[in-house]
Structure formats: structure tokens, C-alpha cells
Amino acid sequence: MTDQVLIFDTTLRDGEQSPGATMSHDEKLEIAEMLDEMGVDIIEAGFPIASEGDFNAVSEIAKLSKNAQICGLSRANFKDIDRCWEAVKHASKPRIHTFIGTSPLHRAIPNLDMDQMAERIHDCVTHARNLCDNVQWSSMDATRTEWDFLKRTVDIAIKAGATTINIPDTVGYTEPVESADLIKRLIEEVDRADTVIFSTHCHNDLGMATANSLAAVQGGARQIECTINGLGERAGNTALEEVVMAMKVRKDVMPYRTGIDTTKIMNISRRVATVSGFNVQFNKAIVGKNAFAHESGIHQDGMLKNRETFEVMRPEDVGLSGTSLPLGKHSGRAALRAKLTELGFEMGDNELKDVFVRFKDLADRKKEVFDDDLIALIRQNDTEDDRLKLKDLTVICGMNGPQKATMVLEVDGTDHTTQATGDGPVDATFNAVKALFDHNARLQLYQVHAVTEGTDAQATVSVRMEEDGRIATGQSADTDTVVASAKAYINALNRLIVKREKTAPGSDTAGIKYTDAGE
Ligand SMILES: CC(=O)SCCNC(=O)CCNC(=O)[C@H](O)C(C)(C)COP(=O)(O)OP(=O)(O)OC[C@H]1O[C@@H](n2cnc3c(N)ncnc32)[C@H](O)[C@@H]1OP(=O)(O)O
Ligand SMILES: CC(C)C(=O)C(=O)O
Ligand SMILES: [Mn+2]
Structure with missing residues (x-):
């Protein structure tokens, strides 16, 4: 048996089925291109009968695909299959994927008995195969289907010409040992099983999608169906990045290979998160913000x-x-x-x-x-020598502006007072500093972080100023955001003065031009 495991990505079909994850036409094209470039073998681009939009997206992706097979999903009826073919036929490597729920719960929905369902499978796979030589059959809810009937559905699909047999764990019900055994038994017991590729399609309802998919491969499956970031209905589908990296890292116990260029994983993960609106949780394996971060x-x-x-x-x-x-x-x-x-x-x-x-x-x-916090921390010792010190600040703000700041600033040991207005309390405060200590330094960054939660939270303000290529950051924390802002601004100015003096010793006007406007 080959060691090549095909990666079938269904981000654009099953992934998009997550409530709220709908992607635009152009976004789908962009993701498909990225999937193709990263080496995905099969892209399930949509469900063509579902809507005009899905049909157009699948057709367009089929036309643009370079290497990947392009697949569309269709229910087990001729109308769906025909519509699917109309969309995927533009691809150099098209695939029709058709399915029906085979478990007792799902057989009850269209009210088909086993014989009727068997006949439907035969007819639909035959019909699909007459259109396309690459046909995938899925016995939906396979893991809750009676063994004998599951075996029968697979047998019929193979005899009718299916080239890939997918065994979906539609509701994330199976567990790894069972997942491996199911595929193994089907391969052992179904006629001509060696003429098709067995595929696994897992959901993460019990958090076992990755483990179940890998176990299925160990049982003989050679296609994994998955999505980027594990996007998908409910708890999602198997995450592509997890199975691919697991097989790469643990080759010693899983001697398989895929065609995926893993260095493209982060990029596509971020793009899928953005276009789907589903942020990746910080502690998500492989692609979470903390997956390669160590704080302790x-x-x-x-x-x-x-x-x-x-x-x-x-x-x-x-x-x-x-x-x-x-x-x-x-x-x-x-x-x-x-x-x-x-x-x-x-x-x-x-x-x-x-x-x-x-x-x-x-x-x-x-x-x-952060880095700026550390820089501020190291320089905090120098406050004794600061030329500017905030002595007092009162700000009047509210709906009827302009807001007014009254400030007492010590400049070189002498207190000076002024009043200034501005567009908001922070602007008024910064204007007061400017009025008392004129300078040309430009504010590059003003950032407020909450240290803790709640309305009494400390605000940490970071300010970055620049003049003549010299940059200084100031930082301060206070439960009053405006006071923290004033202190951070003055802090940055003090550092800029020090920098200026270091680059031009003895000169009071180099670097920062200042006059004490409060004189
Ligand atoms: C596990 C999975 O991911 S399965 C894929 C699920 N994805 C989707 O459903 C997304 C796309 N779906 C859709 O846009 C719509 O459901 C459509 C266009 C396919 C169908 O819409 P409607 O005709 O309004 O039907 P509706 O969605 O209400 O019900 C589904 C119908 O499909 C039938 N059906 C469901 N699965 C299958 C199947 N595999 N083969 C044949 N018929 C099926 C149901 O019995 C029901 O038929 P009925 O209306 O005769 O009772
Ligand atoms: C359509 C099938 C393959 C599916 O998504 C499922 O069973 O979960
Ligand atoms: Mn699914």
C-alpha cells in the first residue's frame, strides 16, 4: 500500500457550512489559489446545487485551478449530480462527490428502506461515473451505520464505479481504535477494495477528529478530508494543519507523506481566519498565537x-x-x-x-x-534627573467641548501653570504640555492598554515621539487615563531631551527646540 496520503480540503464546502463563516466569491477564489499552491490534492470548492453563488464559485475555481483536483458536492440525485458536473467539468482534474445518509436515523429522513437506498446509490454513482471518471462516494454517518449495511453501500458504490470511498464520522462519534478498525475491516472484507482509495472525514464533536483521522490512515485510509483551522459545523472538521504536521513530526510511527508545503500553513490559516471571521483560539495546535510561545x-x-x-x-x-x-x-x-x-x-x-x-x-x-515597557522600566530610575515633572493636572471634559486642561509643570526646578483646550481631554492635556514646554517633537504613537478588567482598571499609556530621526518612548500607568497620558507624554519628552543632549553635548537647542512658554 502506498505511503502517500491525499489531502482533501473542504474549507470552502464543509468549513463554510459553519454558521457565520460565509465567504465572498473573491475570497473563495483567493483561498482556493492558496490551497492549490500549498499542495492540497483535492479542493472541495462547494455544493453547486446550493445556490447560484456556490455554483459560480465552484465553476470559477475549476477554471483557475492549476494542480489540485476540483470537487463539488451533490446529494444522491441526478439533478444535484448534473449541476455539480456543470460546475466542476471546467477543471483539468474534476471530481464529483455524492452522498447519502446511510445510518438508521438518516435512512428515515427520505424514508428509504435498505434495498431502496442500495438502488439509489447504484444509480447515482453510475450516473456520476458516466459524466466523470473521478467519483467519490460518501456513506454519510458511516460510523453510526450498521456494519453489514455500510459494507453493502461501499460494495455497491465500488461496483458502480466510484474511485474514492469516503467514510464520514459525520457527528464526531467514533474514537481512534474504532476508526482504524472500520477502515481496516472494509478494506479486508469488501470486494475490489484495493481498486479504490478509502477516505476519512471526521468531525470534532468529542475533540477526537485529528486522532480519528490519523487512526483511519493507520487502518488503511489514504485520503484525509479536513479544513484549515478545523473550520466546520459545530465543533468543526479535522484540522488540516494538525494531521499534516502530526504525520511530518511523527514519521517514526506514522510513515506517510503528503504533498503539502507546510511553510505555507500560517499564511493560509490567518487568511481563512480573516475571511471567515472565525478567530483562531490562542492555544490552538500548530496555528494558535501561543503554539510556539513560551512565557514561563x-x-x-x-x-x-x-x-x-x-x-x-x-x-x-x-x-x-x-x-x-x-x-x-x-x-x-x-x-x-x-x-x-x-x-x-x-x-x-x-x-x-x-x-x-x-x-x-x-x-x-x-x-x-512589551519591549517598550522594558525600555521604560530600565529608564525609570532616571526620573530624579528629569527636566520636566508633572505637578498637577485638572481636566474638565464632557459633551460640551472644548475640553479644558489646567496643568502645573515643573521645568528645570520651577513650577509653571497654564490652561489649554483641545479636541478631547487628552488633546487638551497634550496642548497644555506644549504651551508650557514648546517643542517640535512629533507624536508617532499613542496607545492605551487596560492592565486589568473593570472600570477601576489601571490604564497603561505608551507614547512614542520622534524628532530629527531620534525616537523616544514614554510610558506610565494610572487609574486615570488622562493622567497616565500626560505622564507618558512628559516621560517621552524627557527621554528625547536626554537623547538630544547625548548627540549634541552642551547644546540646548539641538534636537529639540524648546522654549518655556510659561515664563
Ligand atoms: C453532513 C453534511 O455536511 S451534508 C451537506 C450539508 N450542506 C448543506 O445542506 C448546504 C447546502 N444545502 C442547501 O443549500 C439546501 O439544503 C439545498 C439547496 C441542498 C436543498 O434545499 P431544499 O430543497 O430547500 O431542501 P431542504 O434543505 O429543506 O431539505 C433537504 C432535502 O434534501 C434531502 N436530502 C438530504 N440529503 C440527501 C441526500 N444525500 N441525497 C438525496 N436527498 C437528500 C432531504 O430529504 C430533503 O428533501 P425533501 O425536501 O424532499 O424532504
Ligand atoms: C457530506 C459528508 C461527506 C459530510 O460532510 C459529513 O458526513 O460530515
Ligand atoms: Mn462533514
Whole structure:
């Protein structure tokens, strides 16, 4: 038996069936192109009878496809199959996929007994096969279908000319041992089973879709049906990135290969998340934001010494630039030192100890400590020497603007007071600073983060200013967002003054032009 496992992507059909995941025509074309480029063997592009839009998308994708087979879904009736063929026939490698529910629950819906259903399967597969030499049969809800009847449906489909037999676990009911056994038994017991490819199609209702799909492959399936990010109805379908990476990483126990260029995984995952509106959960395997991120000290220390300590695959293999070691309350000295070195701060053990204490204090108040936070933290010690200090601030705001800020600012040891207005309380506050300390520095970034939840949350404000190519960031936290904004702005200005003095010693006017307007 071949070691090649075909990847059948159904993001555009079963994935799109997730409530709210509808994609536009152009988005579908774009995703199909990305799937084709990443090496997916078969793209199920839609359900042509479902709507004009689906029909057009499948037809267009069929025309544009380069390498992948293009498949359309159709119920087990001639009208659906004909419509499907009309759409997929434009592809260089078209496939018709037809199905019916074979379990007792599903047989009851069209009210067909076993014999009638067997006849329907025979007729429909024969009809499809007369149109196209690449026909996939699915006995929907196979895992809840009586063994003898399932075997009979598969047997009939093969005799009628199906080239792929798909065994769907439609409601995510099976488990890995059963999944493997089912395929194995069908291959052993159905006539001419070796003339077709067996396929597995799993859903994640019990969180076992990936395990069940891989088990089916171990049982002899050579096609996995899956979707990007595991998009799909209810708990979703098998995630393409999970099965592909599992087979790549655990070749020792799963000696199979796929044609997928795994370095394209992240890109398509992000695009599918955007167009479907289904964000990927942070801790999702392979493509989640945290899949290659380590915050805790012991893990970060291990990763810095040998990345294999806490990673079973390389982030580069899925298209990421590398591992991320975000700093937070669980981080240790090793990661802090590595980050500081990366930011250009070399320090001895004692200094690091001191910064570490202040870092932990900040991390306790903040979800994640960013590079700018660290820079601000290291420079916090210098506040004694600051030329500008906020002494007092009162802001009047409300619906009837302009908002007014009254500020007392200490400039070089002398207090100065002013009143300024602006478009909103923050603008009024910044205008007050400008009135008291004239400067040409340009505000590049103003960001407010909530440290905690609730209306009494601390706001952390980051401000980035630029003048003549010199950049300085300021940061401050306060339960009053406007006060935090004023302090962060003044903080950034102080740093810009220091930078200016360093680049032009002895000159008071180089870099920042300032006059004390409060004189
Ligand atoms: C597990 C799966 O993912 S199966 C695929 C599910 N995907 C979809 O349903 C998305 C696309 N579907 C649609 O747009 C619509 O359901 C359509 C266009 C296909 C059909 O719409 P309608 O004609 O209004 O039928 P409706 O959706 O209400 O009911 C489904 C009909 O299909 C029949 N049916 C369901 N599955 C099959 C099948 N595999 N083969 C034949 N008939 C089927 C049902 O018995 C029912 O027929 P009835 O109206 O004679 O009772
Ligand atoms: C149409 C079939 C293959 C399906 O999506 C399912 O059974 O889950
Ligand atoms: Mn499905």
C-alpha cells in the first residue's frame, strides 16, 4: 500500500457550512489559489446545487485551478449530480462527490428502506461515473451505520464505479481504535477494495477528529478530508494543519507523506481566519498565537539552551519566523536577560537583579510586558534627573467641548501653570504640555492598554515621539487615563531631551527646540 496520503480540503464546502463563516466569491477564489499552491490534492470548492453563488464559485475555481483536483458536492440525485458536473467539468482534474445518509436515523429522513437506498446509490454513482471518471462516494454517518449495511453501500458504490470511498464520522462519534478498525475491516472484507482509495472525514464533536483521522490512515485510509483551522459545523472538521504536521513530526510511527508545503500553513490559516471571521483560539495546535510561545521561566530557560526542550517541531516549518518568548509574570531572569540583550542593554548580575524585581512588579499588573515597557522600566530610575515633572493636572471634559486642561509643570526646578483646550481631554492635556514646554517633537504613537478588567482598571499609556530621526518612548500607568497620558507624554519628552543632549553635548537647542512658554 502506498505511503502517500491525499489531502482533501473542504474549507470552502464543509468549513463554510459553519454558521457565520460565509465567504465572498473573491475570497473563495483567493483561498482556493492558496490551497492549490500549498499542495492540497483535492479542493472541495462547494455544493453547486446550493445556490447560484456556490455554483459560480465552484465553476470559477475549476477554471483557475492549476494542480489540485476540483470537487463539488451533490446529494444522491441526478439533478444535484448534473449541476455539480456543470460546475466542476471546467477543471483539468474534476471530481464529483455524492452522498447519502446511510445510518438508521438518516435512512428515515427520505424514508428509504435498505434495498431502496442500495438502488439509489447504484444509480447515482453510475450516473456520476458516466459524466466523470473521478467519483467519490460518501456513506454519510458511516460510523453510526450498521456494519453489514455500510459494507453493502461501499460494495455497491465500488461496483458502480466510484474511485474514492469516503467514510464520514459525520457527528464526531467514533474514537481512534474504532476508526482504524472500520477502515481496516472494509478494506479486508469488501470486494475490489484495493481498486479504490478509502477516505476519512471526521468531525470534532468529542475533540477526537485529528486522532480519528490519523487512526483511519493507520487502518488503511489514504485520503484525509479536513479544513484549515478545523473550520466546520459545530465543533468543526479535522484540522488540516494538525494531521499534516502530526504525520511530518511523527514519521517514526506514522510513515506517510503528503504533498503539502507546510511553510505555507500560517499564511493560509490567518487568511481563512480573516475571511471567515472565525478567530483562531490562542492555544490552538500548530496555528494558535501561543503554539510556539513560551512565557514561563523554566520553559524559556530551556528554550534558550535547546529549543527541542519544549518544542516538538520548528516554527519555521509552519511558516513562522521563530519561537516567541513573551515576558510576563511567569518569566525568569534568563529570558529577561536575553530580551534585554536583544534590546541592546548589557548589564551585570546586580543590575539585572534590580531590573528583575521591577519587571516582576510590572508583570503582576500587566498581562504582557512589551519591549517598550522594558525600555521604560530600565529608564525609570532616571526620573530624579528629569527636566520636566508633572505637578498637577485638572481636566474638565464632557459633551460640551472644548475640553479644558489646567496643568502645573515643573521645568528645570520651577513650577509653571497654564490652561489649554483641545479636541478631547487628552488633546487638551497634550496642548497644555506644549504651551508650557514648546517643542517640535512629533507624536508617532499613542496607545492605551487596560492592565486589568473593570472600570477601576489601571490604564497603561505608551507614547512614542520622534524628532530629527531620534525616537523616544514614554510610558506610565494610572487609574486615570488622562493622567497616565500626560505622564507618558512628559516621560517621552524627557527621554528625547536626554537623547538630544547625548548627540549634541552642551547644546540646548539641538534636537529639540524648546522654549518655556510659561515664563
Ligand atoms: C453532513 C453534511 O455536511 S451534508 C451537506 C450539508 N450542506 C448543506 O445542506 C448546504 C447546502 N444545502 C442547501 O443549500 C439546501 O439544503 C439545498 C439547496 C441542498 C436543498 O434545499 P431544499 O430543497 O430547500 O431542501 P431542504 O434543505 O429543506 O431539505 C433537504 C432535502 O434534501 C434531502 N436530502 C438530504 N440529503 C440527501 C441526500 N444525500 N441525497 C438525496 N436527498 C437528500 C432531504 O430529504 C430533503 O428533501 P425533501 O425536501 O424532499 O424532504
Ligand atoms: C457530506 C459528508 C461527506 C459530510 O460532510 C459529513 O458526513 O460530515
Ligand atoms: Mn462533514
